[in-house]
Amino acid sequence: MEHKEYFPDGTPIDEWFYDLSVPTLAEMGAHYVITDYGAKSDGALYTTEIQNAIDSAYKNGGGVVVVPEGVYMTGALHFKQGVNLYIEKNGVLKGSDDISDYDLLETRIEGQTCMYFGALINADGLDGFMIGGEGTIDGNGLRSWKDAWLRWTWNKKGTNKDVQRARLVYISNCKNVIISGVTLQNSQFWTTHLYRSHHVKYIDCRILSPVEPVKAPCTDAIDIDVCTDVLVKNCYMAVNDDAVALKGGKGPYADTAPENGSNERIIIEDCEYGFCHGCLTCGSESVHNRNIIVRRIKVSENGYNLLWLKMRPDTPQHYEYITVEDITGNIQHFLNINPWTQYFDIGDRPDRPLSYADHITMRNCKCDCDIYFDVKPDREQYILSDFTLENLDITAKHNNYTDGAIENIKINNVVIKSL
Numbered sequence: 001m002e003h004k005e006y007f008p009d010g011t012p013i014d015e016w017f018y019d020l021s022v023p024t025l026a027e028m029g030a031h032y033v034i035t036d037y038g039a040k041s042d043g044a045l046y047t048t049e050i051q052n053a054i055d056s057a058y059k060n061g062g063g064v065v066v067v068p069e070g071v072y073m074t075g076a077l078h079f080k081q082g083v084n085l086y087i088e089k090n091g092v093l094k095g096s097d098d099i100s101d102y103d104l105l106e107t108r109i110e111g112q113t114c115m116y117f118g119a120l121i122n123a124d125g126l127d128g129f130m131i132g133g134e135g136t137i138d139g140n141g142l143r144s145w146k147d148a149w150l151r152w153t154w155n156k157k158g159t160n161k162d163v164q165r166a167r168l169v170y171i172s173n174c175k176n177v178i179i180s181g182v183t184l185q186n187s188q189f190w191t192t193h194l195y196r197s198h199h200v201k202y203i204d205c206r207i208l209s210p211v212e213p214v215k216a217p218c219t220d221a222i223d224i225d226v227c228t229d230v231l232v233k234n235c236y237m238a239v240n241d242d243a244v245a246l247k248g249g250k251g252p253y254a255d256t257a258p259e260n261g262s263n264e265r266i267i268i269e270d271c272e273y274g275f276c277h278g279c280l281t282c283g284s285e286s287v288h289n290r291n292i293i294v295r296r297i298k299v300s301e302n303g304y305n306l307l308w309l310k311m312r313p314d315t316p317q318h319y320e321y322i323t324v325e326d327i328t329g330n331i332q333h334f335l336n337i338n339p340w341t342q343y344f345d346i347g348d349r350p351d352r353p354l355s356y357a358d359h360i361t362m363r364n365c366k367c368d369c370d371i372y373f374d375v376k377p378d379r380e381q382y383i384l385s386d387f388t389l390e391n392l393d394i395t396a397k398h399n400n401y402t403d404g405a406i407e408n409i410k411i412n413n414v415v416i417k418s419l
Contacts, residue, residue, distance in 0.1 A: 075101030111285030238274025283310025299329025
């Protein structure tokens with residue numbers, strides 16, 4: 001079946017985005033069940049045993065590492081070409097809460113390439129990697145969350161990296177990746193992080209972290225970092241940070257650094273959001289995002305922001321051709337565009353880099369919110385232009401629309417009712 005849809009700049013949407021087929025367990029190759037390699041559901045650590053299963057599958061030409069029913073504790077695992085992961089129903093792969101069980105390596109974190117800790121699941125340079133099943137990958141993050149809040153109480157200028165925490169899934173330099181059916185929860189840090197990867201699909205996933213009794217800080221559901229062609233479809237996301245955040249680098253010369261770059265051709269559709277800080281967030285470390293679509297989304301709890309453009313005064317940024325459409329639910333801020341100065345560092349650059357956001361469309365939405373239009377104009381830092389707001393049915397405590405904040409704005413059939 002041929003589909004004729006287009007990205008916001010007119011580029012045709014490739015048929016790849018419509019293929020929702022997911023390999024079955026039988027189609028994933030020879031099975032390597034972790035209990036056959038000595039892993040037990042007894043609360044002890046079995047990193048070596050599970051890594052041995054991965055290595056055996058690789059040496060034998062590939063296959064699938066299977067996590068059966070039970071809870072199996074592990075530190076960092078490193079997947080290899082041709083080896084997939086399948087977690088059976090009622091199976092849990094649970095991360096150690098001791099950071100020494102995660103190896104130090106050169107990795108990508110918070111817009112920089114540096115030495116930091118590996119994730120629970122690591123995949124680098126793979127073609128065709130898959131995580132599937134009806135089970136759970138659990139980051140066991142409670143200890144790290146408490147540590148984070150305690151450290152930041154002691155040192156209010158502390159950074160995210162000062163608290164030593166592991167991500168749940170880190171996929172770098174990969175292509176043709178599928179994450180399907182699984183629950184990803186309780187990550188210590190970012191839940192899933194894609195870097196320099198393309199043709200990645202999230203299908204029918206649940207991505208969770210708690211707001212109470214202990215808030216899980218920095219547990220973004222999906223961080224997309226210098227990637228192209230990503231589909232997030234039929235997923236439920238409820239996390240104590242951004243649901244989907246587009247990243248790509250930060251700093252006064254971030255747009256020229258070879259490790260940084262653009263995110264392009266991203267579609268998030270037919271998903272449901274619980275609580276989150278941002279349904280779609282550009283930033284806080286991002287240089288260029290183009291051809292982004294968020295559509296047919298239900299926000300079932302009170303999220304902070306629907307579309308959040310974080311404008312860093314120390315980083316040249318360009319957010320363009322973004323469409324947010326067919327959204328229902330409860331949002332605190334329908335549109336949020338403001339300066340973002342967390343960990344500001346202009347370095348030796350004598351001038352402030354100028355940023356841009358343009359060709360942004362928000363349409364066909366019916367939402368209740370606290371603030372409809374939370375946009376701070378600052379033409380010395382960024383230029384906002386060519387926005388379209390149409391077919392919006394908004395009930396808001398505060399409208400806050402500012403005439404002239406956005407150049408060449410088009411408004412059509414927008415109804416703002418008082419809450």
